[in-house]
Amino acid sequence: MSATPPPNQVFIGTFIHSKALDELEYLHNTAIFVEGPTGTIVAVERECDKTRRLDETFNRLGWSAAECKIYDTTPPSSSSSSSAQNESDASLSTPPPPVRFFFPGFIDTHIHASQYPNAGIFGKSTLLDWLNTYTFPLEASLGRDAAKARRVYARCVARTLAHGTTCAAYFATVDVGATNLLVDLCLAKGQRALVGRVCMDEPATCPAWYRDEDAAEGLERTRECVAHARRADPEGGLVRPVVTPRFAPSCTAASMAALGRLARDEGLAVQTHVSENKGEVDLVASLFPAESGGGAGYAGVYDAFGLLSDRTILAHAVHLSEAEAALIAGRGAKVSHCPCSNSAITSGAARVRWLLGKGVDVGLGTDVSGGYSPSVLDAARQAALVSRHVAMGGEEGDKLSVEEVLHLATRGGARCVGLDGVVGGFEVGMQWDAQLVALGVVGEDGGGGGGEGNVDVFGWESWEEMVAKWLFNGDDRNTTKVWVKGRLVHERRS
Amino acid sequence: MSATPPPNQVFIGTFIHSKALDELEYLHNTAIFVEGPTGTIVAVERECDKTRRLDETFNRLGWSAAECKIYDTTPPSSSSSSSAQNESDASLSTPPPPVRFFFPGFIDTHIHASQYPNAGIFGKSTLLDWLNTYTFPLEASLGRDAAKARRVYARCVARTLAHGTTCAAYFATVDVGATNLLVDLCLAKGQRALVGRVCMDEPATCPAWYRDEDAAEGLERTRECVAHARRADPEGGLVRPVVTPRFAPSCTAASMAALGRLARDEGLAVQTHVSENKGEVDLVASLFPAESGGGAGYAGVYDAFGLLSDRTILAHAVHLSEAEAALIAGRGAKVSHCPCSNSAITSGAARVRWLLGKGVDVGLGTDVSGGYSPSVLDAARQAALVSRHVAMGGEEGDKLSVEEVLHLATRGGARCVGLDGVVGGFEVGMQWDAQLVALGVVGEDGGGGGGEGNVDVFGWESWEEMVAKWLFNGDDRNTTKVWVKGRLVHERRS
Numbered sequence: 001m002s003a004t005p006p007p008n009q010v011f012i013g014t015f016i017h018s019k020a021l022d023e024l025e026y027l028h029n030t031a032i033f034v035e036g037p038t039g040t041i042v043a044v045e046r047e048c049d050k051t052r053r054l055d056e057t058f059n060r061l062g063w064s065a066a067e068c069k070i071y072d073t074t075p076p077s078s079s080s081s082s083s084a085q086n087e088s089d090a091s092l093s094t095p096p097p098p099v100r101f102f103f104p105g106f107i108d109t110h111i112h113a114s115q116y117p118n119a120g121i122f123g124k125s126t127l128l129d130w131l132n133t134y135t136f137p138l139e140a141s142l143g144r145d146a147a148k149a150r151r152v153y154a155r156c157v158a159r160t161l162a163h164g165t166t167c168a169a170y171f172a173t174v175d176v177g178a179t180n181l182l183v184d185l186c187l188a189k190g191q192r193a194l195v196g197r198v199c200m201d202e203p204a205t206c207p208a209w210y211r212d213e214d215a216a217e218g219l220e221r222t223r224e225c226v227a228h229a230r231r232a233d234p235e236g237g238l239v240r241p242v243v244t245p246r247f248a249p250s251c252t253a254a255s256m257a258a259l260g261r262l263a264r265d266e267g268l269a270v271q272t273h274v275s276e277n278k279g280e281v282d283l284v285a286s287l288f289p290a291e292s293g294g295g296a297g298y299a300g301v302y303d304a305f306g307l308l309s310d311r312t313i314l315a316h317a318v319h320l321s322e323a324e325a326a327l328i329a330g331r332g333a334k335v336s337h338c339p340c341s342n343s344a345i346t347s348g349a350a351r352v353r354w355l356l357g358k359g360v361d362v363g364l365g366t367d368v369s370g371g372y373s374p375s376v377l378d379a380a381r382q383a384a385l386v387s388r389h390v391a392m393g394g395e396e397g398d399k400l401s402v403e404e405v406l407h408l409a410t411r412g413g414a415r416c417v418g419l420d421g422v423v424g425g426f427e428v429g430m431q432w433d434a435q436l437v438a439l440g441v442v443g444e445d446g447g448g449g450g451g452e453g454n455v456d457v458f459g460w461e462s463w464e465e466m467v468a469k470w471l472f473n474g475d476d477r478n479t480t481k482v483w484v485k486g487r488l489v490h491e492r493r494s
Numbered sequence: 495m496s497a498t499p500p501p502n503q504v505f506i507g508t509f510i511h512s513k514a515l516d517e518l519e520y521l522h523n524t525a526i527f528v529e530g531p532t533g534t535i536v537a538v539e540r541e542c543d544k545t546r547r548l549d550e551t552f553n554r555l556g557w558s559a560a561e562c563k564i565y566d567t568t569p570p571s572s573s574s575s576s577s578a579q580n581e582s583d584a585s586l587s588t589p590p591p592p593v594r595f596f597f598p599g600f601i602d603t604h605i606h607a608s609q610y611p612n613a614g615i616f617g618k619s620t621l622l623d624w625l626n627t628y629t630f631p632l633e634a635s636l637g638r639d640a641a642k643a644r645r646v647y648a649r650c651v652a653r654t655l656a657h658g659t660t661c662a663a664y665f666a667t668v669d670v671g672a673t674n675l676l677v678d679l680c681l682a683k684g685q686r687a688l689v690g691r692v693c694m695d696e697p698a699t700c701p702a703w704y705r706d707e708d709a710a711e712g713l714e715r716t717r718e719c720v721a722h723a724r725r726a727d728p729e730g731g732l733v734r735p736v737v738t739p740r741f742a743p744s745c746t747a748a749s750m751a752a753l754g755r756l757a758r759d760e761g762l763a764v765q766t767h768v769s770e771n772k773g774e775v776d777l778v779a780s781l782f783p784a785e786s787g788g789g790a791g792y793a794g795v796y797d798a799f800g801l802l803s804d805r806t807i808l809a810h811a812v813h814l815s816e817a818e819a820a821l822i823a824g825r826g827a828k829v830s831h832c833p834c835s836n837s838a839i840t841s842g843a844a845r846v847r848w849l850l851g852k853g854v855d856v857g858l859g860t861d862v863s864g865g866y867s868p869s870v871l872d873a874a875r876q877a878a879l880v881s882r883h884v885a886m887g888g889e890e891g892d893k894l895s896v897e898e899v900l901h902l903a904t905r906g907g908a909r910c911v912g913l914d915g916v917v918g919g920f921e922v923g924m925q926w927d928a929q930l931v932a933l934g935v936v937g938e939d940g941g942g943g944g945g946e947g948n949v950d951v952f953g954w955e956s957w958e959e960m961v962a963k964w965l966f967n968g969d970d971r972n973t974t975k976v977w978v979k980g981r982l983v984h985e986r987r988s
Contacts, residue, residue: 117952120966121959124893147938154940155950343879344966346893348886372966375948385837385876389883392842399618399840444641446648454869454970456649458611465615472614472838472866475969476948 005037006486008063010054013073014101016467017425018407021356026463027426029074033057034432039486041430073100073436095448096441099457099466104424105166105433105482106376107413109336110271110315110365112171113182114139116156118369126346127277130370139198140210143175153182156374157189161490163375164479166433167192169271169313169336169417171244174198174210176221180228186239187232190489192433194417196244196271197225201255215254219262226266238485240269247273248284248301260306269311269418274298275324276316277347299324308333313416315365317355318348329359334416337362337408339382341370349390352383353398363413364405377474380405384471402468436481439466453477499531500980502557504548507567508595510961511919512901515850520957521920523568527551528926533980535924567594567930589942590935593951593960598918599660599927599976600870601907603830604765604809604859606665607676608633610650612863620840621771624864626701633692634704637669647676650868651683655984657869658973660927661686663765663807663830663911665738668692668704670715674722680733681726684983686927688911690738690765691719695749709748713756720760732979734763741767742778742795754800763805763912768792769818770810771841793818802827807910809859811849812842823853828910831856831902833876835864843884846877847892857907858899871968874899878965896962930975931968933960947971
């Protein structure tokens with residue numbers, strides 16, 4: 001990524017973003033002005049007559065059009081309304097142009113970068129045997145082999161950017177050097193990230209070859225990673241450190257208490273897992289009888305150690321009690337819903353509607369490699385499908401709509417990572433973290449449009465239907481460009 | 495597709511296919527000899543030393559190597575064992591070559607070609623409202639507009655071929671002309687298919703603008719389509735007609751009885767839906783009290799009309815009773831499991847392990863557009879995931895493994911479409927219906943390998959792990975070539 005800040009930019013076309021949990025807004029013929037040095041959206045001009053309105057805005061902002069980079073995504077000869085509805089314009093000789101729109105970058109609220117090479121590998125395991133069989137050996141190997149860590153992390157960041165992930169909350173490994181490398185790679189590649197060194201020091205559950213010696217060592221190593229991240233990105237504008245106790249069963253009480261104090265004293269975000277699997281829930285109850293007793297449950301353990309605040313991201317939250325959900329809501333802690341993972345390793349089906357109803361903020365996590373896919377679009381698709389399994393066992397109203405899962409993937413995620421109002425939508429004052437999506441249009445003879453992946457637009461679809469097609473059949477081929485803070489960080493080779 | 499039969503061919507490399515429900519066989523350094531005119535596998539030479547063994551086989555078959563087309567997929571300078579395990583050979587300057595293997599073509603045992611443009615569009619609907627809102631209007635429109643039918647069917651056949659579907663059991667529409675067009679397109683593009691005109695004549699459930707007038711008209715139209723398919727492919731070597739009562743609620747008793755007689759008299763396959771959705775099950779009980787009574791259930795209705803035989807494919811089978819499963823097993827009828835569809839339109843979670851335990855043959859169906867994806871690989875992935883939801887509500891043993899869902903996608907499907915022992919595996923005497931799969935390998939610097947889609951091989955994986963990665967992150971980009979009956983019918987533009 002270039003160190004030079006980009007120039008002022010104007011993006012012109014259709015913008016789609018979430019306005020509310022169940023509402024996507026469609027802004028057609030719109031121009032969004034992004035200030036170069038800060039990546040901030042400074043103007044959103046809707047339904048604009050390009051020549052006149054752009055000039056007015058340039059004048060108002062004091063910008064020179066000549067010095068701006070202008071991305072005009074409207075088809076060359078289109079009329080003023082949606083090109084996608086102009087089926088009769090399609091020519092037989094040249095393939096129809098794709099339908100294009102800007103969408104906010106996705107936010108992955110839970111992903112283990114270190115486990116990326118194991119994506120898709122989990123057999124018939126469930127959480128606790130999966131950790132020992134597949135996960136700990138791979139994570140430990142990255143600490144012993146810096147070249148391997150670089151290869152794995154570089155690929156993971158490049159892949160998630162290609163999937164439109166403009167911000168990720170990463171678990172790295174126990175190792176300080178490898179964790180710091182992940183920070184450096186996120187900065188180099190321009191991805192917004194929270195990066196956490198994994199804290200685990202409980203000898204009863206963590207292998208001797210992969211853990212912190214004790215709470216003091218865990219704290220010290222965590223401080224080293226916090227310091228590195230703060231040196232690398234002093235303002236935390238792109239990358240921030242995050243306190244990361246793996247999960248209660250892998251941490252001693254002393255460790256969690258120390259990490260809770262660190263997070264409070266330093267104003268740091270916290271990420272961990274909660275109530276993913278029934279065996280794990282039982283294990284927590286047996287390991288922390290005092291903290292989890294009296295109905296406090298698994299979530300109560302984190303609360304007892306000062307780890308539950310509005311800067312905390314809890315992954316999974318599948319088997320929570322009413323009391324735990326109320327506690328999480330009361331503390332303002334966030335939930336990362338990881339549907340691919342929860343189905344793949346047979347953890348359960350999280351009740352997202354129920355959590356939202358309790359006032360809990362929810363985002364989506366790929367949870368690579370409990371989850372098999374590093375794509376938040378895949379996570380959103382599976383969130384819709386898993387919600388239907390929840391509905392089959394309960395209330396019809398538990399189903400999540402296209403609009404709702406895309407809300408979780410953007411605005412919901414932004415709330416989880418402490419960037420509510422900063423990213424996840426197209427509004428003046430927010431940052432330009434965005435993706436340009438292209439959907440292929442089928443030619444009159446049934447050909448064409450193949451370059452943009454598996455979504456086939458026939459031309460008669462409504463915009464709502466095209467977005468549904470993207471959600472259910474889209475992939476990284478549809479994400480043609482990705483920006484973070486106004487910087488182009490991924491461009492698809494066509 | 496060329497009308498000239500291909501020459502004799504030899505395929506060399508790694509072949510992976512299903513040997514049993516829970517077993518994939520890995521044939522490395524193997525050569526498979528395919529006879530040109532018939533597309534039949536005439537020799538499988540394992541662990542062959544290329545120069546010597548190939549010559550011996552050429553001599554035995556009386557073939558001339560010079561007149562053969564030879565596809566050697568082994569990497570140029572590889573040693574005798576798997577290239578994928580040679581991580582240290584990877585060069586920094588050139589991207590590592592992909593890992594390649596042949597896999598049997600997929601069999602889609604249930605897909606509505608006419609609904610292809612609606613893939614991904616279903617909102618929060620369930621079966622009966624989904625039919626009226628999304629499905630019937632689209633299907634009916636293809637009968638009124640031949641150009642639209644051609645565009646939709648051409649795209650559907652091209653897409654499914656690109657996904658590695660070498661054989662599909664298609665529902666077309668009520669319209670004779672459009673159904674015949676689908677037959678012609680499958681033949682032209684070289685896809686093996688069962689093509690069925692949809693029979694529906696029950697005025698109480700079918701709109702006046704989209705149904706057969708009565709049983710007699712339905713039978714006559716069906717006969718026309720059967721005759722067309724038989725004229726187009728007299729031996730049925732590629733395309734065969736299939737009797738297709740939509741489902742019991744859309745057919746009068748007279749119609750089902752007539753279709754049952756037609757299927758028996760003409761030796762035709764039958765395809766329909768059974769027990770997809772609870773509301774539908776109740777509807778069948780109320781429409782056919784006599785036939786479904788006494789525990790006969792929904793499946794009993796088809797049996798009463800002579801529609802349940804070992805040539806019958808029943809899609810879904812989500813809510814069957816023990817007695818129905820026993821009846822289906824007793825008749826030798828087949829089940830098409832459609833996990834994407836069952837989750838998407840909230841039908842339920844079919845108990846595949848339970849069906850297999852009853853002795854029922856099961857294949858996979860994409861069920862476009864109740865299912866959102868035309869890819870059988872997607873269906874296999876979702877079959878694994880949905881089985882985990884079944885397991886969460888029942889027995890741990892209900893989970894389906896990677897090996898099992900890929901068995902359903904190939905051998906299981908072959909049994910459903912009446913091609914057991916003909917397609918679905920690599921054995922002497924079987925047809926060469928196959929795909930060449932390529933998985934990208936990550937370079938030492940974390941780059942490379944992007945052309946082959948989202949699967950990232952790091953080089954240390956076992957073959958079993960690479961296949962799991964393909965199942966969970968693969969897509970049509972990994973399917974680089976597809977053959978049916980020895981003919982190359984799809985080649986990926988790289």
